[in-house]
Amino acid sequence: MNHQTRVYDDIFEMLPDEDNPTPLVRINRLNPEPGFTLYAKLEWMNPFASVKDRAASYLLRQMEEEKGLRARGTNGPEDPGKGIVEPTSGNTGLSLAGLAGVKGYPMKAVLPNKVPLEKKRMLKLAGAELEVVNDDLCPSPGMGEGSINLARTIARAQSNKFAMPHQYENENNVRAHMETTGPEIWKQTAGEITHMITSLGTCGTVTGLSKFLKSKNPDIKVIAVAPSEGHDVPGLRNKSQLSVTTLYDESLIDDVLEIDYELAYTRAAELFSHEGLRAGPSAGLIFEGGRIVAERDKTGLGVMIFCDDAFKYATNFAKHMPELTEGTSPMNHENPRPVGAAKE
């Protein structure tokens, strides 16, 4: 393993840590407050292109140690192996599937139907078997969510074939950020970070980062952004959707900013066109949180976690930004010009 020449024996060696951090890139044209420095941490530079590589690698290691995962074919050609089943909005599943595939473990991803088609196809490309469940019809406290309940059922009823890390309840999801993301940021900012801005999903990131950074400097402000009710920002949760995770600890968060979810898409587009940062919708929402904090607090050094990039969300972007579809076909209503015809 050589991080300088970037020559690796396998994909596991590329996983991030203090010696191999994901990049921090400063926001320039879109920073509303010159006295406040805003950095984006580009988690899409991880091997499977999202922040979830961190939790996934910790969860997989734990499952190997505690649940006896077994590669396909270990006990003869008919041996299906023992692998992972996990409820996921896509990114954790993708990281787990990628890592599990390297080891020969089967992977079953249980996901709600609202997960973008791009992610479903990527999961299949990575070798995962999919179980897609209908989105919640009428969510209620304690009912759990369809995908979580189905994954739990599979892990219980088919425990010879699958183990479930359960990222919503697993402390290793938090530990991954205490041991990798947190130390990376501390070193990259030479301890000068004043604000940490991230989102709420499983809450492993916010809880792990807060625990680490506040242990270094209790004055660091940890800000979480949450999309408004009725949102369709994959992977994120607003406060009313947090009952499914046990990793959310309100005492570790200084502010929760609820932000109009449409801004997830429009801010992400601005990041690409003005800063060269191909941000996904969650990064767009987090950037809006960073802007609010910069304008409010005037001075400081904020680090924003840009969870993943735009590529998996073309469908979602098109839904929120109809202009992305205009002019993408040879002929449409706006431009009724046959293919090959000369422009007037």
Place this chain on the structure above:
Amino acid sequence: MSEYADPSVLVSTDWVNERLNTDLKIVEVDVDTQQYAAGHIPGAVAFDWTTQLQDQTQRDIISKENFEALLGKAGISNDDEVVIYGDNNNWFAAYAFWVFKYYGHDNVKLMNGGRSKWLDEEDKPLTTDTPNPTPTTYSVGETNPQIRAFAQDVLQVVRDGNANLVDVRSPDEFSGKVIAPPGMSETAQRAGHVPGAKSVPWVTAVNPDGTFKSRGDLEKIYFEDAGVSEGTDTIAYCRIGERSSHTWFVLKYLLGLPNVKNYDGSWTEYGSMIGVPIER
């Protein structure tokens, strides 16, 4: 559970667990029909609410003949004790319970907390093995049409105001902000609610673990807070009749209201009729 008006229709997960491998018949009915295949209570059969509990041609509950065939194939006899459970806090399990009662099967119960509670309890077994029941000949005797409301019954209440109407849908459906929850294929032409209906979303009747709230809590929710009158007839409705089966169960068996009907046509029927009054 002994506090409820009729505690005989509700059993605990422990009660069911103690009776596995007995003559007890267990039926799972889910919103998400993938759940059963992934793992279920040993010995349980599954009924699909879309294809097996509803008529496949006209909009109606399953016919008497098809109900007899369904139970016969599932190895259920007229005298059998049946426990029904399902996902989403027993939404469609309650609907199935209502259909069983409609066709006169007396000895039927719901498992309190449903599928989710069973999953939460580590001592409760799950299997992917499907049972192979010995078919029986089931024959429906006397039915109970008095537990079912039709549109004309609802319109009668709108005119006369002589019964409780309980709308168990979400607040946004009640207020007319949305016609149906996002993504639902069954919808209506208009949004709003039946004039005079009280809004008590079904979910207010359950605890965080999916079990029903105590009788005292339920009395406060329905009688004190929502103003449901204890002494009069009641009709519960939702969008397609499943969430209202859940509330029908609460009002009839847990609170003991005298005459409760489930309007299974619900908003998809009422909100599509021409000329009927709607409130927003």
